[in-house]
Amino acid sequence: MSTAPHPASGPDLDVLADLSADLLVPADERAARAHVEACAECSTVLQALDRTGSQLRWLPPIAMPPDVVTRIDAALASEASVVSIDQRRRRRVRRQQLLGIAAAGVIVLGGGGVLVSQLGHDTSGADVSAGAGNDGEESAPSERPDLDEDSLPGAVRGLVNGGEGDEPLELEGTPAPQDCVASVQVGGVDELIGVIEIRYGGRDRDAVFFTTSDPALARVIVVDDCSRQDPEIEAIDEGQI
Amino acid sequence: MAASRPAGAGGTSSALGTASDDALLAAHVNGNSDAFNELVRRHRDRLWAVALRTTRNPEDAADAVQEALISAFRNAGSFRGQSAVTTWLHRIVVNACLDLARRRAARPSVALREEESFQPADPRDRIAERELGIAVEEALGRLPIDQRAAIVLVDVQGFPVADAAEALGVPIGTIKSRCARGRARLACSLGHLRDR
Numbered sequence: 001m002s003t004a005p006h007p008a009s010g011p012d013l014d015v016l017a018d019l020s021a022d023l024l025v026p027a028d029e030r031a032a033r034a035h036v037e038a039c040a041e042c043s044t045v046l047q048a049l050d051r052t053g054s055q056l057r058w059l060p061p062i063a064m065p066p067d068v069v070t071r072i073d074a075a076l077a078s079e080a081s082v083v084s085i086d087q088r089r090r091r092r093v094r095r096q097q098l099l100g101i102a103a104a105g106v107i108v109l110g111g112g113g114v115l116v117s118q119l120g121h122d123t124s125g126a127d128v129s130a131g132a133g134n135d136g137e138e139s140a141p142s143e144r145p146d147l148d149e150d151s152l153p154g155a156v157r158g159l160v161n162g163g164e165g166d167e168p169l170e171l172e173g174t175p176a177p178q179d180c181v182a183s184v185q186v187g188g189v190d191e192l193i194g195v196i197e198i199r200y201g202g203r204d205r206d207a208v209f210f211t212t213s214d215p216a217l218a219r220v221i222v223v224d225d226c227s228r229q230d231p232e233i234e235a236i237d238e239g240q241i
Numbered sequence: 242m243a244a245s246r247p248a249g250a251g252g253t254s255s256a257l258g259t260a261s262d263d264a265l266l267a268a269h270v271n272g273n274s275d276a277f278n279e280l281v282r283r284h285r286d287r288l289w290a291v292a293l294r295t296t297r298n299p300e301d302a303a304d305a306v307q308e309a310l311i312s313a314f315r316n317a318g319s320f321r322g323q324s325a326v327t328t329w330l331h332r333i334v335v336n337a338c339l340d341l342a343r344r345r346a347a348r349p350s351v352a353l354r355e356e357e358s359f360q361p362a363d364p365r366d367r368i369a370e371r372e373l374g375i376a377v378e379e380a381l382g383r384l385p386i387d388q389r390a391a392i393v394l395v396d397v398q399g400f401p402v403a404d405a406a407e408a409l410g411v412p413i414g415t416i417k418s419r420c421a422r423g424r425a426r427l428a429c430s431l432g433h434l435r436d437r
């Protein structure tokens with residue numbers, strides 16, 4: 001190997017880096033290799049680049065710290081419970097429809113057969129809170145947003161304002177009592193945006209809005225009456241904000 | 242009959258433990274409540290390493306990994322198997338890191354306590370190796386984030402260039418070039434080269 005000094009016209013560091021990463025077009029690669037063979041300085045550079053590559057490959061693995069493991073497990077458990085509450089709710093709705101629990105009465109026959117009573121005879125049955133306004137029959141339709149299972153997710157954007165920069169998220173409408181919030185909040189991750197009164201499926205209901213880990217999504221939980229600490233959850237959904 | 246069943250709950254978890262990543266993701270989509278946890282358990286250290294080395298900040302890394310895993314949890318049904326599950330997970334994590342870095346760009350960066358943050362998984366690593374590792378980690382931290390993310394995936398985590406390209410959403414040539422230029426800078430800041 002020659003000890004001739006590296007000429008100013010020789011390949012620079014970027015070219016040598018590209019050479020070591022097989023990024024040069026064939027003509028440039030041939031020229032660079034021919035130079036490197038005759039230039040001790042450039043051979044040293046290539047060796048240094050190789051050495052750097054192997055030092056990177058041999059960096060020790062890093063383990064996720066226990067506190068981060070715990071935090072992420074909790075966040076995923078919270079996410080999973082949203083899904084399972086939603087599934088439970090759907091199962092319960094189906095069961096209620098099947099058994100007619102939401103209606104005035106139900107007769108379960110001894111043989112396991114079920115007499116489905118007619119929905120719509122909506123009196124204050126045992127399972128339904130007798131609190132005023134809950135079933136909406138007596139309260140006049142107001143300026144409450146009128147929503148149902150299909151329109152709920154799409155309505156979120158229109159109801160929740162803010163969120164640009166540091167601007168907090170907030171809700172249009174009249175704040176309702178918030179006794180129920182703790183019981184419908186899932187995990188400790190999501191923050192309450194607010195509670196508003198809506199019509200849902202033709203009845204007066206309260207909609208509780210939370211942030212989610214996705215800044216573009218809000219979670220909405222429809223309950224029968226948010227002035228109760230343990231309300232019935234009617235629906236859980238998410239919508240773009 | 243009964244004897245042919247796996248014994249107790251242990252049967253389930255060991256079945257998950259040997260399932261492929263694809264099978265776990267499919268099981269999660271089909272409602273198995275343990276499958277996603279197993280997937281996370283399997284990959285969390287590597288995802289953490291990528292996030293910490295890319296963001297250079299343990300809090301940002303934790304935010305990015307959490308955000309990414311929740312997104313993966315929710316959107317698992319949209320995974321179509323064009324890439325390996327692990328590539329898909331890394332892509333979501335790296336993108337969460339890059340998003341965070343962009344949002345944090347205006348904020349002065351928090352100096353990393355290298356000794357605390359980059360605790361090797363194996364405490365038996367020798368001191369000299371640790372010191373060299375810390376020097377490399379520090380040098381890595383001074384790279385521009387695009388070069389750093391490419392080097393972390395390809396050189397540190399050993400991803401094939403094509404997978405890293407997919408994870409970062411750029412052409413293969415771009416990844417190769419980011420790695421090459423990044424190595425050159427690292428070689429300089431590690432003192433392997435006289436200034437050129």
Ligand SMILES: [Zn+2]
Nearest residue numbers: 006010039042
């Ligand atoms: Zn030379």
